[in-house]
Amino acid sequence: MPVVLHVDLDQFIAAVEVLRRPELAGLPVVVGGHGDPTRRGVVATASYAAREHGIRSGMPLRTAAKRCPDAVFLPADNPAYEAASARVMDVLRGLPDVVVEVLGWDEAFLGVETDDAGAFAAAVQEAVHAATALHCTVGIGDNLLRAKIATGFGKPAGTYRLTRDNWFAVMGERPTRALWGIGARTARRLADRGLHTVADLAAADPAALAADLGPRMGPYLVQLGRGIGRERVDGTPWVPRxxxxxxxxxxxxxxxxxxxxxxxxxxxxxxxxxxxxxxxxxxxxxxxxxxxxxxxxxxxxxxxxxxxxxxxxxxxxxxxxxxxxxxxxxxxxxxx
DNA sequence: TCTGGGGTCCTAGGACCC
DNA sequence: TCTGGGGTCCTAGGACCC
CATH class of the missing domain: 3.30.1490.100 (DNA polymerase, Y-family, little finger domain)
Known part of the structure; x- marks a missing residue:
């Protein structure tokens, strides 16, 4: 049967830095800006040790330094991350009979025909680790949306399966903000209309939301609540806009x-x-x-x-x- | 908390045309 | 006289994601 996998590298940027500086393993590492917490800049990625101090992506470097003065601050080295990303994507494309849709430096969807998605996901993790020494989490789903959200439950270095069978059991009572595509602003607008949870959103009237939030956005949000989305992974090369x-x-x-x-x-x-x-x-x-x-x-x-x-x-x-x-x-x- | 840098897509109003 | 309706392009801004 057709399966969608979402492959997401764990703390990717920090992991690349640790690979070339092994003495940083296990330490709180914060990558972002010019690597100087006294200058303007935000956190691109924090290692898990840094996250234990409350450091998060997007946080100002100054704030990160206050939360963990002993953290190692490194400047962003985009060419290094692009090179590491390219190696990972090559590994994914080398897997048998798989369609790869790249989503970013550290993420890709895989479309594959298999009756044992769990075994395939484990094989993906092994192949990536063997070739690059990087760890990844794999979300398994019956469409791209569910595979993507599943990944969050598998972190770090695990797997998780989210399909129509367990969608509402897993997601129904979670806030709409947990959905891929709903940010703080949209979550608030939905809450203003009494829609707080994923189940609330799934039961909403698409036409009513269309009138409030736009002809495409309204119905799209209801589909999000139901876990419905694109099922076909598209391997055609991306053309930048x-x-x-x-x-x-x-x-x-x-x-x-x-x-x-x-x-x-x-x-x-x-x-x-x-x-x-x-x-x-x-x-x-x-x-x-x-x-x-x-x-x-x-x-x-x-x-x-x-x-x-x-x-x-x-x-x-x-x-x-x-x-x-x-x-x-x-x-x-x-x-x- | 004093907020980077690289992107994508949607919305809505006005211009302009037939 | 003072006004239809559809289509498409342009532009600014909003929201979101990594």
Whole structure:
């Protein structure tokens, strides 16, 4: 029978760092930003030892340092993680008769035909560990949604099965926030309508939610509550929709001329990373002090890969921003 | 708690056209 | 005179995920 597996590497970024620095094994390791907790930045990944001190992904490095002053802070080394990720994905693609859909550096869905999903999941874990020394958790499901959520119950280094047969027993009384695709904001909007649990959401009227939350979003959320989702893993290579760069400055920029210079520089960097695909639109993001974020964008007269053209276009978009308070971040994004 | 950087998709209003 | 309806593109912002 067709089975969906969700493979998720355990504390991936921290694990990659420990592999090349074995003396860090078992220590609280925090990776993120420039590796300096006195500078602006957030936690990308914390090792399990660091998590025991209450350190979580997305937390400011400053806060992490307060919770665990003895933690080892390391800068993010994206090329190293990309290389490790590529090795893992190659292992997955090398498994017999499996379709692989990559979801991120440390995650992938596997579509496979098997009558013993548990044994297959164990084989996946062994193959990944043998080739990379990395541990992973495997969620087993009858669709992508259930496989993905199952992984959370199998951590670390285990497996878990979530299907139509145990969906409501496992998930029914949990908050809607436990669903993949429902964040804090949507959970609150649902709670305002009396929908607190997964079972509440599953029993809601799709048409009523459509009127409140949008024609696609409303019905989609009810499906989420029922554990219904895509069943077919799609192995076709991903084609990026956009590519961008953004920078948070160590000190806020007070002078708009500096902002202009940074936008131009980012636009040239982005142009150099387009990999042959011309940009059709360009977007500029500005985060003003204290934290108000605004975006502007424009369709280009003609698609371009030219750094000068992209930089000029980004500059024109920047000119359309009204307020000129101090700036803590700028970003430039090219859309294809 | 004083909040990174890289993305994706959805929504809604207005422009514009037939 | 003062107004239909559908389709598509553009744009800004929101929400979410890793």
């Amino acid at each position: 956009s590519h961008g760069r953004e920078t948070t400055f160590p000190e806020d920029l007070e002078d708009w001329a500096d902002v202009r210079r940074e936008v131009a520089a980012l636009a040239r960097t982005v142009a150099g990373e387009l990999a042959g695909r011309p940009a059709r639109r360009v977007g500029v993001k500005v985060r003003f002090v204290p934290f108000t974020t605004r975006t502007r964008s424009a369709t280009l007269p003609a698609p371009t890969r030219d750094p000068d053209v992209l930089a000029a276009a980004a500059g024109e978009v920047l000119d359309r921003f009204p307020a000129r308070r101090a700036v803590r971040l700028v970003g430039v994004r090219a859309e294809f």
